[in-house]
Amino acid sequence: MKKLTLSALFAASLFLSAGTIATAQTKSATAVNNARANKAASYQVDAAKSQLTWNGKKVTGEHTGTINVANGQLLVNGNKVTGGTVDIDMTSIKNTDLTDLEYNGKLIGHLKSDDFFSVEKNPKATFKITGLTPIKGAKAGQANYTVKGNLTIKGITNAISFPATVAVNNGTATAKGVATLDRTKWDIRYGSKSFFANIGDKAINDDFTLDFNIVAKQNDLARL
Template sequence: MKKTLLFLLTSALLATSATAQKKPMVKSVGAIDARSQAATYKLQPQLSTLGWVGKKVTGQHTGTMQFKEGSVLVKGNQVTGGTFVVDMTTVKDEDLTDAGMNAKLVGHLKSDDFFSVEKNPTSTFKITSIAPIAGAAADANNMTVTGDLTIKGITNSITFPAKVGVKNGIAAASGTATVDRTKYDIKFRSTSFFESLGDKAIDNDFTLNFNVIAKQDAVAKQ
């Protein structure tokens, strides 16, 4: 009888120990599931656009650049982050119809007076925060985006409004960001550093107009 009771007691203790060992494993699986809710959407450079506008006393120039690569972080139906790389070697001017003048301007933009493209072939933007704009209309900018913009190896934080949304495995964002070029050591003909420029002065600020499309990886959806 004593042997039987001892056997039953030992079996119960072993069962209790096994159950206790399994509990942390259940919690671990739950944590992995929670993290898996965040998804990475891949930037589609062929569907995305990036335009620029630079102004001076006598007028302005407009052009484009191309995204090289990037990703957007999405949780649920909200964009929570992202990183974008711009190929600076693709900078183009769109307003000068004379081929010679166009090539001269583009060459100057790629030189050390401006973006030093040979030394710095890419620029990057990394989102650090994104917050909703209260009361935004359906067709208006609905988010305030803040991030680190790196040009010529120099990083500064910029903030701008944008229209951001996620639907059917596609994340999209569009808007305009204003950039102070002098913060990136681009001082050519800036009145902040040079006097008596007259009508040769160039504005410190230039704008970037973007339309970004990113898609969820088909494998990640499964």
């Protein structure tokens, strides 16, 4: 009788232990899955497919050109972009409207000088996303987020915001839009009526625009 009782107690303890272990394993697996779900995946910016186009206006006309994206990443949680950083190669700035090579070269040289972007001292600009707010009622093809972030040019950082069309599909994240920037906030004062009132038709608008199309792809390892 004692042997039967001891055997029964032993069997019961094994059963309870197995149940406890199984419960612990289930909780552990759930915790891991939740952690994975809450962790944003890093999508690498595809510099070759990403584009930046700038436009600056003055009293007597305007100029347009491009700047290369150097690198960066977008943080994605589920099907939403939640953050990220984009580095811009300021040494790559080009003009696309002047066909005369001499004038084109002079303009680019001036833009790279200390009158404007001080490229030799500051070869990189950086934009860091600090928040994305959905735009209510946005229709297909329209900007669906207000993007906020910090833009560093010439070592000077300012907070900016702009509307953008942001999407995540099949391992690719994209962000498209136009940001309007006041260059004087980054100490680019050349030709600004805000600082030089009597320059007449030599004035250059304080605001310039950056038309951007950022493409980022999920790391293959992150899909496993």
